[in-house]
Amino acid sequence: MSVLTVVFALIFYLATAILVAGVGYRIWLYARTPAPLKIPVTPAPLTPAGVALRLGKEVVLFASLFRSNKWTWLFGWVFHFALLLVLLRHLRYFQEPVWGWVALIQPFGKYAAFAMVAGLAGLWARRFLVDRVRYISAPSDHLMLALLLAIALSGLSMKYFFHTDIVALKAFFLGLMRFDLQPLPADPMLIVHLSLVALLMVIFPFSKLLHAPGLFFAPTRNQIDNPREKRHLVPWAAQLEAGERSASTTS
Amino acid sequence: MADFEVPELKEEIAPPPVREGVTGHLKPFVADAKFQEPLGYPGELVDNWQEVAIAKMGELLGKYRSLRVFLDICVKCGACTDKCHYFLGTTDGNNMPVARQDLLRRVYRRYFTFAGKYFPKLVGAVDLTEEVLDQWYSYYHQCSQCRRCSVFCPYGIDTAEISMAAREIMDSVGKGQKYCNEIIGKVIKIGNNLGLPQPALADTLEGLEEEVKMDTGRDVRFPLDEKGAEVLLVTPSADFFAEPHVDGLIGYAKVFHQAGISWTLSSYASEAANFGMFIGSYENMRKLALRIREAALELGVKRIVFGECGHAWRVAYAFLNTLAGPFDFLDPKYPVPQHICEVTYDLIKRGALKLDPSANDHRRVTFHDSCNVARATRMGDFPGGQFVIPREILKSVCNHFYDMPADTIYDATFCCGGGGGLLTDDLIELRVKGALPRMEALKHVVEEYGVTHLVAICAICKSQFSKVLPYYGFEMDQILSLHQLVGDALVFEAQA
Ligand code: SF4
Numbered sequence: 001m002s003v004l005t006v007v008f009a010l011i012f013y014l015a016t017a018i019l020v021a022g023v024g025y026r027i028w029l030y031a032r033t034p035a036p037l038k039i040p041v042t043p044a045p046l047t048p049a050g051v052a053l054r055l056g057k058e059v060v061l062f063a064s065l066f067r068s069n070k071w072t073w074l075f076g077w078v079f080h081f082a083l084l085l086v087l088l089r090h091l092r093y094f095q096e097p098v099w100g101w102v103a104l105i106q107p108f109g110k111y112a113a114f115a116m117v118a119g120l121a122g123l124w125a126r127r128f129l130v131d132r133v134r135y136i137s138a139p140s141d142h143l144m145l146a147l148l149l150a151i152a153l154s155g156l157s158m159k160y161f162f163h164t165d166i167v168a169l170k171a172f173f174l175g176l177m178r179f180d181l182q183p184l185p186a187d188p189m190l191i192v193h194l195s196l197v198a199l200l201m202v203i204f205p206f207s208k209l210l211h212a213p214g215l216f217f218a219p220t221r222n223q224i225d226n227p228r229e230k231r232h233l234v235p236w237a238a239q240l241e242a243g244e245r246s247a248s249t250t251s
Numbered sequence: 252m253a254d255f256e257v258p259e260l261k262e263e264i265a266p267p268p269v270r271e272g273v274t275g276h277l278k279p280f281v282a283d284a285k286f287q288e289p290l291g292y293p294g295e296l297v298d299n300w301q302e303v304a305i306a307k308m309g310e311l312l313g314k315y316r317s318l319r320v321f322l323d324i325c326v327k328c329g330a331c332t333d334k335c336h337y338f339l340g341t342t343d344g345n346n347m348p349v350a351r352q353d354l355l356r357r358v359y360r361r362y363f364t365f366a367g368k369y370f371p372k373l374v375g376a377v378d379l380t381e382e383v384l385d386q387w388y389s390y391y392h393q394c395s396q397c398r399r400c401s402v403f404c405p406y407g408i409d410t411a412e413i414s415m416a417a418r419e420i421m422d423s424v425g426k427g428q429k430y431c432n433e434i435i436g437k438v439i440k441i442g443n444n445l446g447l448p449q450p451a452l453a454d455t456l457e458g459l460e461e462e463v464k465m466d467t468g469r470d471v472r473f474p475l476d477e478k479g480a481e482v483l484l485v486t487p488s489a490d491f492f493a494e495p496h497v498d499g500l501i502g503y504a505k506v507f508h509q510a511g512i513s514w515t516l517s518s519y520a521s522e523a524a525n526f527g528m529f530i531g532s533y534e535n536m537r538k539l540a541l542r543i544r545e546a547a548l549e550l551g552v553k554r555i556v557f558g559e560c561g562h563a564w565r566v567a568y569a570f571l572n573t574l575a576g577p578f579d580f581l582d583p584k585y586p587v588p589q590h591i592c593e594v595t596y597d598l599i600k601r602g603a604l605k606l607d608p609s610a611n612d613h614r615r616v617t618f619h620d621s622c623n624v625a626r627a628t629r630m631g632d633f634p635g636g637q638f639v640i641p642r643e644i645l646k647s648v649c650n651h652f653y654d655m656p657a658d659t660i661y662d663a664t665f666c667c668g669g670g671g672g673l674l675t676d677d678l679i680e681l682r683v684k685g686a687l688p689r690m691e692a693l694k695h696v697v698e699e700y701g702v703t704h705l706v707a708i709c710a711i712c713k714s715q716f717s718k719v720l721p722y723y724g725f726e727m728d729q730i731l732s733l734h735q736l737v738g739d740a741l742v743f744e745a746q747a
Pocket residue numbers: 324325326327328329330331332348349403404405406407408
């Protein structure tokens with residue numbers, strides 16, 4: 001077994017562990033932290049189904065962003081959905097046999113990679129061209145786009161110029177999943193691509209990429225508008241009340 | 252008229268080029284010890300303020316999911332950058348909602364996140380220095396907590412939540428704002444923002460009874476502390492004598508009179524406003540809210556109705572049940588609490604009011620959705636009732652109603668520029684500039700439809716507009732209370 005294979009196996013185990021544990025911890029934190037007041041931005045749904053619909057529209061259509069800024073919406077939506085397609089397309093490296101629908105989307109996934117690059121380029125251009133967006137961009141905001149773009153471009157270049165042995169690659173990943181190491185092809189572009197992906201996985205739980213799970217926890221969007229009908233009281237507020245009552249009976 | 256430049260009204264509301272720090276000098280007076288201490292805050296900046304501030308931030312992160320999540324998930328997409336009236340009016344980059352959040356987020360990152368601890372430069376994390384505290388004091392008092400940014404953010408990030416937390420942190424280190432804290436103190440001590448004691452209030456109400464008698468020939472009552480009344484009316488104290496607020500109060504009294512609903516004000520809870528919300532203090536907000544519960548119990552009323560006030564309606568509608576509930580001692584037939592507009596609207600629908608809209612024929616009106624009503628509450632039993640109900644009332648009492656442009660009303664409404672605890676003379680420059688988008692929208696309907704009056708249902712909006720309208724070439728009395736129009740349209744037959 002080559003050193004390269006062992007190193008990358010370790011990298012991917014570690015990156016996966018950090019991604020899962022890190023994001024899991026963040027989600028646990030968000031879920032554990034109480035929301036003491038009813039603060040849905042109104043008009044807000046009156047039922048749980050309504051809330052699901054509201055969040056669904058945000059996740060699938062980026063509804064608020066659409067209302068807000070058409071260019072950002074266009075680039076952002078194209079990027080995210082292209083990314084989704086590309087990710088689904090990559091599922092084929094992790095399953096044997098490949099599911100029917102994963103096989104079916106393969107040709108679309110190919111074009112999605114270009115769409116993804118276009119979306120990222122548009123988003124990045126805004127960071128330079130729109131003075132308001134320039135003002136609020138930190139180095140990490142630029143680097144995040146650079147990283148995503150580099151991942152997309154290195155992936156694309158393997159498709160069209162620096163072909164790699166995808167059969168061996170698939171064996172490597174299937175091996176990782178079965179704890180049975182198989183050799184990783186030693187192609188430079190593949191090494192670049194995989195390193196960047198691992199880096200992204202590691203950064204995820206420590207960065208703004210947390211917007212993905214966080215979206216579901218925003219009280220402004222996930223609360224039901226029923227404060228008059230149902231009393232909303234979190235434990236720390238109940239404690240405050242109880243403390244007062246016992247203080248007033250003992251005094 | 253002003254020692255600053257009043258922005259020019261344009262045809263279209265367009266984002267200006269960003270400038271850096273141009274309103275950094277605007278900040279309200281700092282509260283001294285006599286306003287801080289009654290609220291449970293240190294009288295002056297404590298020596299180890301950095302430590303205290305970070306500890307407080309940690310505490311709030313554990314208590315408020317909004318803060319915890321919002322500080323993590325902003326992607327700097329910029330969608331909110333052109334949505335804040337203070338940015339549009341002042342052009343100061345730090346008044347872009349995301350930049351305003353970042354003032355706190357940078358410190359959060361430095362002390363509470365891995366990236367900020369080890370790679371501060373990369374993610375723009377900074378130490379909490381005196382300079383940063385000054386910036387907080389400035390820019391968290393240039394946010395009216397109107398939530399417009401939240402509507403347009405893809406993740407619903409609400410800068411109001413951040414600025415409330417920031418103010419709570421500043422209070423806890425001894426750097427509170429005089430205007431808000433002085434007022435909260437007055438409510439705790441006397442019962443209302445104005446510090447108006449019972450006898451003065453009784454006097455004022457008596458004067459109003461005489462005035463209405465002269466106008467209508469009817470004995471319309473303004474009862475105070477009357478046990479056994481059906482309704483406890485809680486209204487902003489500005490309604491007792493500020494213009495045009497008081498005409499709204501007269502309107503409510505006329506509605507109750509004609510509908511035959513017995514009602515009373517309470518001298519103990521003679522204030523609907525609750526500035527505890529503006530300073531992000533659950534405890535202080537709760538203290539004020541509990542007075543309303545106590546008054547309702549004491550007077551033995553069956554319903555609680557709130558007068559025209561935006562943030563007060565938010566605290567009432569969204570928080571009262573949490574802060575001071577349960578209200579199981581009230582009549583379960585009615586929501587607790589109710590808005591005066593809900594009461595009036597129901598009466599109109601039932602045909603219980605005799606209205607002659609031609610009494611308002613000399614007025615061509617438009618309606619200003621107050622931010623807290625629009626984006627933090629509801630009226631009636633369907634989403635969006637807070638937009639429909641006031642407009643339906645207006646249309647039944649006035650023949651000439653015209654809405655302002657669609658991107659400036661409903662949940663996209665622009666703040667009056669004076670909300671969120673900023674309605675103080677030491678912030679007048681900010682208030683005038685922050686009113687710009689609303690003034691542009693008003694100008695549009697004035698030119699297009701010959702609108703003569705702006706109608707509002709918020710005490711802060713009314714005070715703010717009477718002050719800033721003249722800066723933009725309008726008259727101060729072009730702002731009216733909704734219930735003034737109702738009162739004027741009510742027909743009273745001569746008393747037998
Ligand atoms: S719209 Fe939301 S996510 Fe985008 S920059 Fe503003 S606060 Fe951040």
